Amino acid sequence: xxxxxxxxxxxxxxxxxxxxxxxxxxxxxxxxxxxxxxxxxxxxxxxxxxxxxxxxxxxxxxxxxxxxxxxxxxxxxxxxxxxxxxxxxxxxxxxxxxxxxxxxxxxxxxxxxxxxxxxxxxxxxxxxxxxxxxxxxxxxxxxxxxxxxxxxxxxxxxxxxxxxxxxxxxxxxxxxxxxxxxxxxxxxxxxxxxxxxxxxxxxxxxxxxxxxxxxxxxxxxxxxxxxxxxxxxxxxxxxxxxxxxxxxxxxxxxxxxxxxxxxxxxxxxxxxxxxxxxx
Amino acid sequence: xxxxxxxxxxxxxxxxxxxxxxxxxxxxxxxxxxxxxxxxxxxxxxxxxxxxxxxxxxxxxxxxxxxxxxxxxxxxxxxxxxxxxxxxxxxxxxxxxxxxxxxxxxxxxxxxxxxxxxxxxxxxxxxxxxxxxxxxxxxxxxxxxxxxxxxxxxxxxxxxxxxxxxxxxxxxxxxxxxxxxxxxxxxxxxxxxxxxxxxxxxxxxxxxxxxxxxxxxxxxxxxxxxxxxxxxxxxxxxxxxxxxxxxxxxxxxxxxxxxxxxxxxxxxxxxxxxxxxxxxxxxxxxxxxxxxxxxxxxxxxxxx
Numbered sequence: 001x002x003x004x005x006x007x008x009x010x011x012x013x014x015x016x017x018x019x020x021x022x023x024x025x026x027x028x029x030x031x032x033x034x035x036x037x038x039x040x041x042x043x044x045x046x047x048x049x050x051x052x053x054x055x056x057x058x059x060x061x062x063x064x065x066x067x068x069x070x071x072x073x074x075x076x077x078x079x080x081x082x083x084x085x086x087x088x089x090x091x092x093x094x095x096x097x098x099x100x101x102x103x104x105x106x107x108x109x110x111x112x113x114x115x116x117x118x119x120x121x122x123x124x125x126x127x128x129x130x131x132x133x134x135x136x137x138x139x140x141x142x143x144x145x146x147x148x149x150x151x152x153x154x155x156x157x158x159x160x161x162x163x164x165x166x167x168x169x170x171x172x173x174x175x176x177x178x179x180x181x182x183x184x185x186x187x188x189x190x191x192x193x194x195x196x197x198x199x200x201x202x203x204x205x206x207x208x209x210x211x212x213x214x215x216x217x218x219x220x221x222x223x224x225x226x227x228x229x230x231x232x233x234x235x236x237x238x239x240x241x242x243x244x245x246x247x248x249x250x251x252x253x254x255x256x257x258x259x260x261x262x263x264x265x266x267x268x269x270x271x272x273x274x275x276x277x278x279x
Numbered sequence: 280x281x282x283x284x285x286x287x288x289x290x291x292x293x294x295x296x297x298x299x300x301x302x303x304x305x306x307x308x309x310x311x312x313x314x315x316x317x318x319x320x321x322x323x324x325x326x327x328x329x330x331x332x333x334x335x336x337x338x339x340x341x342x343x344x345x346x347x348x349x350x351x352x353x354x355x356x357x358x359x360x361x362x363x364x365x366x367x368x369x370x371x372x373x374x375x376x377x378x379x380x381x382x383x384x385x386x387x388x389x390x391x392x393x394x395x396x397x398x399x400x401x402x403x404x405x406x407x408x409x410x411x412x413x414x415x416x417x418x419x420x421x422x423x424x425x426x427x428x429x430x431x432x433x434x435x436x437x438x439x440x441x442x443x444x445x446x447x448x449x450x451x452x453x454x455x456x457x458x459x460x461x462x463x464x465x466x467x468x469x470x471x472x473x474x475x476x477x478x479x480x481x482x483x484x485x486x487x488x489x490x491x492x493x494x495x496x497x498x499x500x501x502x503x504x505x506x507x508x509x510x511x512x513x514x515x516x517x518x519x520x521x522x523x524x525x526x527x528x529x530x531x532x533x534x535x536x537x538x539x540x541x542x543x544x545x546x547x548x549x550x551x552x553x554x555x556x557x558x559x560x561x562x563x564x565x566x567x568x569x570x571x572x573x574x575x576x577x578x579x580x581x582x583x
Contacts, residue, residue, distance in 0.1 A: 017370075098368065098369070099364055099366030103366070106362065108351075108353070108354075108355040108384060276333045277327065
């Protein structure tokens with residue numbers, strides 16, 4: 001029954017225009033950025049490394065597909081949450097808005113099954129978007145700009161050999177999928193509480209903004225709560241481009257995100273099981 | 280054979296507001312059961328509790344002899360329902376809506392079967408149209424189609440003719456009668472439109488303020504109580520003069536063209552007509568207009 005319910009939910013999700021907004025946005029934005037980087041990438045790279053150029057000399061094809069993929073992953077991290085909440089925020093609240101809970105919940109499937117099917121449909125949609133983003137940015141980047149070393153500038157400069165990069169991208173996008181799934185799960189939880197999809201989308205984005213600001217402000221009183229915010233760990237993908245990778249940090253960040261996903265799912269199940277359908 | 284529906288002491292309150300107050304109800308197989316009450320009487324809340332959309336505060340619900348709390352899925356597999364407004368996935372076609380909903384009910388969702396059901400409700404020519412292009416009446420028909428798709432034993436129709444034009448109402452009534460007579464379905468018909476119940480139901484309950492006021496066979500209930508009669512006459516003025524000085528003076532409720540309308544006990548009908556005849560008022564006919572509507576209003580006003 002759960003497989004039937006998932007198929008039904010996916011059919012509904014992919015019949016809605018809003019589901020394709022994320023794919024269209026990625027499909028337009030990524031080629032523009034890759035082409036722009038191909039044309040003016042050197043100037044961008046010089047600007048990004050201008051403080052270092054007095055001490056270092058950079059040679060080779062450094063504005064390559066991997067560099068663009070890395071830049072895109074960082075840039076899109078800000079915008080993709082909005083795109084994934086478009087589906088996640090609507091998937092339960094949309095049933096309340098449309099009055100279709102009455103149709104859905106008078107079928108012979110338990111509420112837990114229904115919520116689980118919707119949750120899985122949300123996760124699949126979210127991960128499909130991240131996969132699309134990964135495939136498009138890496139494929140287009142390497143096709144137009146070739147491959148080469150990846151220069152990562154964080155608290156230290158890391159130069160990764162060309163043959164040491166691709167597996168890191170695979171893991172980084174895997175981590176990105178986990179982070180975006182967390183965002184979807186938060187929107188999903190809010191979607192179970194309200195009867196309008198705008199609420200969960202706005203609330204999730206507001207939480208991301210507030211938590212990100214708190215995470216960024218270096219005030220000691222936030223030190224204890226900062227590690228609990230999922231937003232603190234969403235940037236954990238960057239640790240996969242350190243050399244060596246500190247795996248314990250990666251796993252802790254992944255674990256915190258996973259905990260949020262499970263908590264949001266359980267929360268949504270409990271809420272829906274107790275909810276009186278009055279719409 | 281256990282009753283198809285058996286509600287015992289069903290109660291639902293929201294804070295201090297009591298929506299359903301200790302309701303008992305029994306519907307047997309083959310009944311077209313009218314569930315009547317004014318707006319806000321608790322009909323939809325009761326139906327939502329029966330369909331597990333709302334959790335009762337107290338009481339028990341058994342359908343097909345099984346408690347809803349422990350056999351929910353088994354019970355819902357045998358019920359087709361429309362609950363209030365006919366809302367659908369507006370971005371999908373009528374056929375696609377039925378296909379997806381039917382899958383969840385374990386129905387035969389082959390194109391042929393879906394089109395057959397759409398044909399029953401007169402929508403086969405709009406099968407591929409998106410529901411957002413449908414009128415309210417078409418959505419009501421689609422609502423009945425989705426309730427029938429998995430061939431349920433019990434069909435619950437909550438206000439199925441609300442918002443329909445007269446043709447639509449006649450069509451829905453025809454479908455309800457066919458479901459019971461031709462297909463042997465048990466139907467629970469909730470409505471505040473009384474002729475709908477009068478013309479289709481075999482048994483009924485009237486509820487108000489969440490409580491059952493009266494329950495029984497429709498014909499039995501209609502034959503009790505005070506009648507309203509239309510006395511057709513060519514001399515309305517004379518008839519009114521006579522009646523207004525008679526013991527029936529306060530029962531002359533209204534007059535129409537060529538008619539006087541009186542509210543009478545059944546045994547008073549003869550006396551009233553005889554009085555008019557004795558006073559040389561020519562009577563063309565005496566027609567009872569006592570209806571379920573009158574009965575319903577009387578009952579609900581008494582309880583209020």
